[in-house]
Amino acid sequence: MKPRRSQLALLYVLAVVMSLVILAPFAWLVIASISPARDLISAHPHWWPSHPTLSRYHSIFSGQAGGDDVAANFRVAMGNSLVVAAGTTVISLVVGTLGGYAFARLRFRFRRSALFAFLSVYMLPPIALVIPLYLALSNLGMLDTKRGLVLTYCSIVTPFCLWTMSNYFLSLPSELEEAARIDGCNRLQALTRVVLPLAKPGLFATAMFGFLLAWDEFLYSLTFTSTTNAKTIPVAIAEFTGKYSSDFGLIAAGGVLAALPPVVLALASQRFIVSGLTAGSVKS
Known part of the structure; x- marks a missing residue:
């Protein structure tokens, strides 16, 4: 018996939600690694850095x-x-x-x-x-x-x-x-x-x-x-x-x-x- 379209749609939605839950911490880790220090300690969170920087990776390598x-x-x-x-x-x-x-x-x-x-x-x-x-x-x-x-x-x-x-x-x-x-x-x-x-x-x-x-x-x-x-x-x-x-x-x-x-x-x-x-x- 083939699953209905509504069941497939629900399955895909749940898969997308689960993927977002799993990948969100890693995405925030990447964003924090390229954010200026003032954005990380700001009282208002910045979902994307105001001035992205790769200086930390440059310092490491x-x-x-x-x-x-x-x-x-x-x-x-x-x-x-x-x-x-x-x-x-x-x-x-x-x-x-x-x-x-x-x-x-x-x-x-x-x-x-x-x-x-x-x-x-x-x-x-x-x-x-x-x-x-x-x-x-x-x-x-x-x-x-x-x-x-x-x-x-x-x-x-x-x-x-x-x-x-x-x-x-x-x-x-x-x-x-x-x-x-x-x-x-x-x-x-x-x-x-x-x-x-x-x-x-x-x-x-x-x-x-x-x-x-x-x-x-x-x-x-x-x-x-x-x-x-x-x-x-x-x-x-x-x-x-x-x-x-x-x-x-x-x-x-x-x-x-x-x-x-x-x-x-x-x-x-x-x-x-x-x-x-x-x-x-x-x-x-």
Whole structure:
């Protein structure tokens, strides 16, 4: 039964309203980033800046990093966040995929207990692990380094990847692997040639959420870093707030730039997730 025109019209109206509700905060963030300071602190709100300016973005991308220029230091923090989040995602996804496959397909003692033990690490509040992790990184000489942050973030993201990938592998039919084993593949070949093509949606979704977990993390980055060598975006944005004043426009510009990589990643992953739904099972 086809929906009526009135139902379709109502559906489109609701979709437009929902889109406006979701996009309105981001639109205001963009407007605030190009608004003069007097418009942001004015008693009467300005829905569009009287004199739009890109000076904050210019300060971020052309300033001299390494000193007291927090805008220029934000540019360095963006690079640090990209390196740390990408490294954490790659390592955690590889470990989570192999471990998740083992938990889903192999049968061994304490299998579920071990899986729940990994999950319990992910569920622990970060504040409970700050001191042990700080002492561990200090003994390893990894404080204020990107390697230290990658190692720390892997302790958060890897259990998440392990849990999600093990559940996703359980949803895939094991008969395809058994057929590959009969045709002469070993377990690793069956994983790479049969299971992973079918698991593309889960892989991309897990990678996207793992990247976001590492990209948005604040407490560990604030505690374990002290210079621009390893500070990430959340810490850099927090430094836009001074002791006696705050540059709200600069905070908004930082928020816009910080939101772009996750948005681009989500848009790019959406295409691969949809195409991966039919990949694998129809290939020879």
